[in-house]
Amino acid sequence: MTHYQEQLTWLLENSEVNESIRSLRLDAFELFKKLGFPTKKDEDWRFTNFSKIQNGYFRLSRPSDLPNNFESPKLLNDNSYPIVIINGHYQPQLSKIPNGISVFSGSDDFKSNPHSYAIDSNKAYSSKMKNPFYLLNTSLMNSGLCFEIHENIQIEKPIEIFFCTSEIDDTIMNHPRFHFRLNKNSKATIIEHYSGQTKQSYFINTVSNFELEENAHLTHFRFQDESFQSNHTSFSGYSLNKYSNLNCNCLSIGSELYRHNIKVDFTGSNGFARVNGLSLIDSNRHHDLNVIVNHLDNSCTSSQLFKFILSDSSTGVFNGKVIVDKDTFQTNANQTNRNLLLSSSSNMNSNPQLEIHAEDVKCSHGSTTGQIDPEALFYLRSRGISKQRAIELVVEGFAKEVFTNIKDDNIQSRVNQKIGQWLESVSNHDKN
Numbered sequence: 001m002t003h004y005q006e007q008l009t010w011l012l013e014n015s016e017v018n019e020s021i022r023s024l025r026l027d028a029f030e031l032f033k034k035l036g037f038p039t040k041k042d043e044d045w046r047f048t049n050f051s052k053i054q055n056g057y058f059r060l061s062r063p064s065d066l067p068n069n070f071e072s073p074k075l076l077n078d079n080s081y082p083i084v085i086i087n088g089h090y091q092p093q094l095s096k097i098p099n100g101i102s103v104f105s106g107s108d109d110f111k112s113n114p115h116s117y118a119i120d121s122n123k124a125y126s127s128k129m130k131n132p133f134y135l136l137n138t139s140l141m142n143s144g145l146c147f148e149i150h151e152n153i154q155i156e157k158p159i160e161i162f163f164c165t166s167e168i169d170d171t172i173m174n175h176p177r178f179h180f181r182l183n184k185n186s187k188a189t190i191i192e193h194y195s196g197q198t199k200q201s202y203f204i205n206t207v208s209n210f211e212l213e214e215n216a217h218l219t220h221f222r223f224q225d226e227s228f229q230s231n232h233t234s235f236s237g238y239s240l241n242k243y244s245n246l247n248c249n250c251l252s253i254g255s256e257l258y259r260h261n262i263k264v265d266f267t268g269s270n271g272f273a274r275v276n277g278l279s280l281i282d283s284n285r286h287h288d289l290n291v292i293v294n295h296l297d298n299s300c301t302s303s304q305l306f307k308f309i310l311s312d313s314s315t316g317v318f319n320g321k322v323i324v325d326k327d328t329f330q331t332n333a334n335q336t337n338r339n340l341l342l343s344s345s346s347n348m349n350s351n352p353q354l355e356i357h358a359e360d361v362k363c364s365h366g367s368t369t370g371q372i373d374p375e376a377l378f379y380l381r382s383r384g385i386s387k388q389r390a391i392e393l394v395v396e397g398f399a400k401e402v403f404t405n406i407k408d409d410n411i412q413s414r415v416n417q418k419i420g421q422w423l424e425s426v427s428n429h430d431k432n
Helices: 003-015 019-035 049-053 104-110 132-140 374-381 387-403 409-431
Strands: 079-087 101-104 146-149 159-166 172-174 178-183 187-197 201-212 218-225 230-240 245-252 257-266 272-281 288-295 301-310 317-322 331-341 347-356 362-372
Touching: 003 019, 003 132, 019 104, 049 178, 049 187, 049 230, 079 230, 101 178, 104 146, 132 172, 132 201, 132 230, 132 257, 132 387, 178 187, 178 218, 187 201, 187 331, 201 218, 201 245, 201 362, 218 230, 218 362, 230 245, 245 257, 257 272, 272 288, 272 387, 272 409, 288 301, 301 317, 301 347, 317 331, 317 362, 331 347, 347 362, 374 387, 387 409
Parallel strands: 079 159, 146 178, 159 187, 172 201, 178 201, 187 218, 201 230, 218 245, 230 257, 245 272, 257 288, 272 301, 288 317, 301 331, 317 347, 331 362
Antiparallel strands: 101 146
16 A cells, blocks of 8 residues: 555656645545455455555556557557557557547546546445545546547547557556546447557556437447556446447456456436446456446336356456336346356356346346357267367357447457457467
8 A cells, every 4th residue: 555655645746736636636545545455355346356456566657668669559440540548648649539529638627527536426436336446546547538529429430549558667557547428419439448568567447437418329349458467457437318328348358357347327218228248368367347237217228248258277257236226117127147167277256136126127137157068069070170169169159249239340350350369379278
């Protein structure tokens, strides 16, 4: 805890002089100290060991950490508008902002929208989801941008946030804060792409908040492809006003330790949210997902499909909860978690939950964990397919179901490519 205090002191001495932001940082850190890092005694965190983050020494990234030469980023979608951030530092010369969008720095956004940062009102701090990493991000936020998509604007190409950690020679950390506001009748596709190109250990702790106004449509793809030596914690919060529509997909491959908190709040009627995710985990890596969907208004529909594929000695955690508030009606919610174990040494913990305080609802949830179906393998091998290729076909089919709702062919192609590359690497583990 002491070295995080030291980094906050350094940040206050070397960053903005805005007293309101300074007070926000100090208040958030005091709450963070009281809450502390999660332990096994904390129900929503008990399967994940955060000692590497707690005890490791990570300093905030500085301008001197920028690589001397950085080539054009390898985007997930080559047809997107790139927003490039290297080692926590925005690179406008490598970025392109489309028409119809306003982009602000965090300090400028705070001056215009202080309520978005207020820790006493942000629902991330409610008793249902106490999140010390959100507090840590608020106190140490040192990177990120804020995007506002104007009313009635439809952005035809995706906007890809490319956040890369590259060529570092010290154990740095970044706490990026992103805000995305989609005004009435707007439509956009946002890609969050986190990439690591270093063998040095580092820590990324992100917060991304999305506000969808009336009839706004958001397609969001989050791709965590960090270096395997990294630690990555994140919060994705979505606020959906009436008739708004969210289609979210998450893919996580990299990072030795990964924790992702997702929170969806229906704040208006007739909203729709589809939230899907796939975690591909090998070696001794650990991935942990916590999802909360709050149905706070009438006639809203939510759908969740989360899958884990685990190999070697990896471990996974899925905690999902759908909450239907009292006095709401015509709620339709589905939550599914399916997990595939490729090794007897891998381990999965799953806990889907429903919390219903109303009567006029249609809700379901379920979870399955198992190994590859031997009958499916037998069928494929009887058709002359080798055992290894049969396994790959079964796993590919299991994985690709998560992303069938992606309409962008470029993203779909790259996702399938990434899945194939991971399967190939796992196969090489088995051969060795």
